[in-house]
Amino acid sequence: MAEIKSHEFEGFLQRSAAAYSLFVIYGPDRGLVSERASQIAAKSGVALDDPFSLIKLDIGDLQKDPGRLMDEAGSIGLFGGEKLIWIRGAANEKYLVDALQLLAAKPPEGTSVIVEAGDLKKGSLLRKVVEGARTVAVIPCYADDARALNALIDNELAAEGLRITPAARQTLVELIGGDRIASRNEVRKLALYCRGMDTIEEHHVDEIIGDASAISVDDAVDAILSGNTTTFLHAMQKITASKTAIFLVIQACLKQFQLLDTMRAEMDEKRLQAGQVMQTLGRHLHFRRKPIIEQALRIWSAEAIARETNRLHAAILQTRKRQSLEDSIALQTLLSTTLQSGRKG
Known part of the structure; x- marks a missing residue:
């Protein structure tokens, strides 16, 4: 296996990618998975506007015809x-894993295969197969760290001839991340807003980024926990308008319920009040969010939190299996959670 870590990817793309014909790109950052797949495709030498040279398949296409990948890999272009x-x-x-195992044992001549996958757990079937094969380039994609976000900011702003103050940079880094494409769109939106200026100041970031990206995800999660359907739908409209992936909201909601699960267990085990638990396990939360989390602890029982956490897990799994319906599944699940919060409140 050749596992390409985040800091190694640019060098791999320029120097080593041509030595491989099989690529598996996976991870929770859907935008980064898509971006890196596109970069590898651009380096493949295949005309991406030629439908006879480029075959794009959704996993649903293979589900209908499990043998199609092997058929396509073994056929010669028109x-x-x-x-x-x-x-x-x-x-x-399994049909994809079995096909990749065969292709890894004998890579096809003149054909490259790029597989975009979701967040694969260590030891999962697909990872086991590709990580055990020397002929497959495996590229995990996790949320950008501060270094990667700063590089993204520098590249996008340099293209527009813009500088940014340290305070503005810090604010921007705090507001983006989680999804590479969403982050890049936010920085480009900021660059467009500040076109013609010399330097981006902190207030520019607040004016153009502060109402979208990470803050609106928190707004949506807070509306879900509060049971406020109107505020939730308004937050989702802002998220859609900013081109932030809706998947990030359901992922953030799951993390919030996992925190609630931990906090509620602490309350029940030590017979503490919600406010007391907030002083320890909730110290990292923004002060504006603390009353919402504290209220949620009061109205959600441990059993109800566990059921909802399992339901969110199942919904996320469905978004991975049925990517074309990802937004619909996420929105329907989150709306249902909001209604449940409203009834409990």
């Missing part, structure tokens, strides 16, 4: 030349 098979929305489907 006009000859290199061919690229690009698969999206993969998880741990």
Whole structure:
């Protein structure tokens, strides 16, 4: 296996990618998975506007025809030349894993395969197969750290000839992250807003970024916990308008319920009040969010939190299996949680 870590990717893309024909790109950062798949595709030498050279498949296409990947990999293009098979929305489907195992043992000549997958757990079927094969380039994609976000900011602002103050940079880094494409869109929006200026100040970031990105995700989660349907739908409209992935909201909601689960267990075990638990396990929360979390602790029982956590887990799994319905599944699940909060409140 060749596992390409985040800081190694640019060098791999320039120097080593051409030595591989099989690529598996996975991780929780959907935007980064998509971006890196596109970069590898651009380096493949295949004309991406040629439908005879580029075959794009959703995992649903393979579900209908499990043998299609092997058929496509073994066939010759209509006009000859290199061919690229690009698969999206993969998880741990056995028909995909079996095909990749065969291809890894004997890589196809003149054909490259790129697989975009979701957040694969260590030891999962797909990871086991590709991590055990020397012929597969495995590229995990996790949320950008501060270094990667600063590099993203520098690249996008340099293209517009803009500088940014340290205070503005720190504020911007705190507001983006989690999804590479969403982060890049936010920085480009800021650059467009400040076009013609010399330097971006902190108030510029607050004016153009502060009402979208991470803050609106928190707004949506807070509305869910408060049971406020109107505020929730308004927050989701802002998220959609900012091109932030809706998946980030359901992921943030799950994390919030996991925290509630820990806090509620502490309350029940030590017979503490919600406010007392907030002083320890809730210290890191923003002061504006603390009353909402404290109220949620009062109205959600440990059993109800566990059921909701399992339901959110199941919904996230469905978004991975049925990527074309990701937004609909996430929105329907989150709205249901909001209604439950409202009834309990």
